[in-house]
Amino acid sequence: MKPLVEQLSRRVRQAILQMGADGDPLVQAAQDPKFGDYQSNCAMGLAKKLGKKPRDVAAAIVERLDIDDMCEPPEIAGPGFINLRLKPAFVIRCLEAIPPCADPQEDRVGVDRASVPETVVIDLSSPNLAKEMHVGHLRSTVIGDCVARVLEFEGHTVHRENHVGDWGTQFGMLLAHLRSVKPEVVDQPDSLVISDLESFYIEAKGRFDSDEDFKRKSRETVVALQGGDPTTHRLWMAFCVESSRHCHAIYDRLGVRLVDRGESFYTDLMPEVIARLEAMRETRNDGLVRVSEGALCLFMEGFKTRQGEPLPLIVRKSDGGYNYATSDLATIIHRVEQLKATRIIYVVGLAQKQHFDMIFAAARQAGWVAEHVSLVHLGFGSMLAATGRPFKTREGASVKLKDLLDEAVARARNVVERAALDQTRPERSFSEDQIEQIAERVGLAAVKYFDLSHSMSSDYRFDLDTMLNLEGNTAPYMLYAYARIRSIGRKAGVDFTTLPGDAPIILEHPAEVDLAKKLLQFAETLDVVGRELRPNVLTDYLYELAKVFSRFYDRKLGVRVIDASPDNVRVSRLRLCDITARVLRLGLHLLGIKTVEQM
Numbered sequence: 001m002k003p004l005v006e007q008l009s010r011r012v013r014q015a016i017l018q019m020g021a022d023g024d025p026l027v028q029a030a031q032d033p034k035f036g037d038y039q040s041n042c043a044m045g046l047a048k049k050l051g052k053k054p055r056d057v058a059a060a061i062v063e064r065l066d067i068d069d070m071c072e073p074p075e076i077a078g079p080g081f082i083n084l085r086l087k088p089a090f091v092i093r094c095l096e097a098i099p100p101c102a103d104p105q106e107d108r109v110g111v112d113r114a115s116v117p118e119t120v121v122i123d124l125s126s127p128n129l130a131k132e133m134h135v136g137h138l139r140s141t142v143i144g145d146c147v148a149r150v151l152e153f154e155g156h157t158v159h160r161e162n163h164v165g166d167w168g169t170q171f172g173m174l175l176a177h178l179r180s181v182k183p184e185v186v187d188q189p190d191s192l193v194i195s196d197l198e199s200f201y202i203e204a205k206g207r208f209d210s211d212e213d214f215k216r217k218s219r220e221t222v223v224a225l226q227g228g229d230p231t232t233h234r235l236w237m238a239f240c241v242e243s244s245r246h247c248h249a250i251y252d253r254l255g256v257r258l259v260d261r262g263e264s265f266y267t268d269l270m271p272e273v274i275a276r277l278e279a280m281r282e283t284r285n286d287g288l289v290r291v292s293e294g295a296l297c298l299f300m301e302g303f304k305t306r307q308g309e310p311l312p313l314i315v316r317k318s319d320g321g322y323n324y325a326t327s328d329l330a331t332i333i334h335r336v337e338q339l340k341a342t343r344i345i346y347v348v349g350l351a352q353k354q355h356f357d358m359i360f361a362a363a364r365q366a367g368w369v370a371e372h373v374s375l376v377h378l379g380f381g382s383m384l385a386a387t388g389r390p391f392k393t394r395e396g397a398s399v400k401l402k403d404l405l406d407e408a409v410a411r412a413r414n415v416v417e418r419a420a421l422d423q424t425r426p427e428r429s430f431s432e433d434q435i436e437q438i439a440e441r442v443g444l445a446a447v448k449y450f451d452l453s454h455s456m457s458s459d460y461r462f463d464l465d466t467m468l469n470l471e472g473n474t475a476p477y478m479l480y481a482y483a484r485i486r487s488i489g490r491k492a493g494v495d496f497t498t499l500p501g502d503a504p505i506i507l508e509h510p511a512e513v514d515l516a517k518k519l520l521q522f523a524e525t526l527d528v529v530g531r532e533l534r535p536n537v538l539t540d541y542l543y544e545l546a547k548v549f550s551r552f553y554d555r556k557l558g559v560r561v562i563d564a565s566p567d568n569v570r571v572s573r574l575r576l577c578d579i580t581a582r583v584l585r586l587g588l589h590l591l592g593i594k595t596v597e598q599m
């Protein structure tokens, strides 16, 4: 199925063209169901262009609108809104066209792939390998993974790039320390195990700050590493492999797939970046590339200091060294020219907004990025402690991401155990293993869902009580909603997968119609998430769907399901249950959340 908004837009556009005009049909879901399901707001803009009254333009569009198979006769409201209400017969046809689910892994619940598949690079997570992953890495990892899942689902080729910090002066200190405490690593790099990376870093830093001789050694080690000295390189490799192993333990636990391609990968490309820019300095006369105070700089149009002076982007420091900007210009060249990406998404905190604004402008003004290639900084706000302060330990250190996840799982376990003790629900008696597994899933789901459900640019407070609440827009509520529908199937004695795929859908009760229409909004929701990269649009949709479903299943407000009669009505309602469960499962999967069958 194509998103309904898209189908309706096409029809409205045809009507506009038939008037001899052109313009965006501006179709969107209606704010208030009183006015229909969708509305087109194009008449106002067109009227201005054509010098006519908006309501007359709306009437002219409606007159030419061929939409009889999808909608009731359109209505014109207010200044010239065109209100569209779907016909139940059309809704039924769309739902009946959703094929049964043969394999949950492959289930698309009737959603089409994108018609033009792209190659997308997502730069996500990207911790510094010198240290342990901390809470600050959660957002990029979770948001990047969700965006990657949605774009992959849409049929795009996605490269998930973990731009780890594996290069730079701090490695001199770490490797010098490593060499002195574990000299055997030089000959047996595979033997290296550092159980606590954080204290290893602190030890090394302590020596660096207090011991002149060690400081000198550290500096020599950086030079040796950059000069390609084989022994230093082996030590470096061993350290990075070990540190990356720590990260991947967390990625595995979170179900996040990605490929490490850190800063060191770009060391060969950075001289190339500089060479290209040096050439431009000589051949171009627009002053983009200039030397200022010994540093090689780019001066892009549109960037000024507070004093109104041109703002430089330094790409080679006066001491000849490269910096963060140089390596990110290299990432653009690699991703555009080697990976052939047409969409490059950097999932990095908003604190780096200016950095990305500048390197994107630089790459474009240097002519390295064709117009059809999009560069996106998907910036996000900070995750704060529940108190609203920065997330730190009592001593002021970073909180390890692993500790945060462990705590969420431990707290989720309380919730699950309490539910398991609920005597009124005999279905919920779990073994110790089951409790463990459910708690792990619920805990991680709570953390991810809470993160993704916030609008990306705002800060939020990490509040376990709220995120583990069984009521509201939370993971436990969503997981429970899914498990509940699955239990309806069990109680009805049907295996949803064997419901006849050709059994008719019957929509009589308003609660059935509402549920059916909500289900059809899934495709257009994903479309928005894929275009605008806003996971909270998906969480909001899933939450609304769960609420509409609970009205459908409500004793008073809704319909009977398990004991509905006649049988064709019962089967139709069970099919609605099945499709709802599948949309919830798929939607949660795209958020990176695994469902549970019972909870």
Ligand code: ARG
Binding pocket: 123, 126, 127, 128, 163, 164, 165, 328, 331, 346, 348
């Ligand atoms: N390692 C960097 C940091 O911790 C994030 C890297 C983001 N990706 C990039 N291509 N700059 O700040």
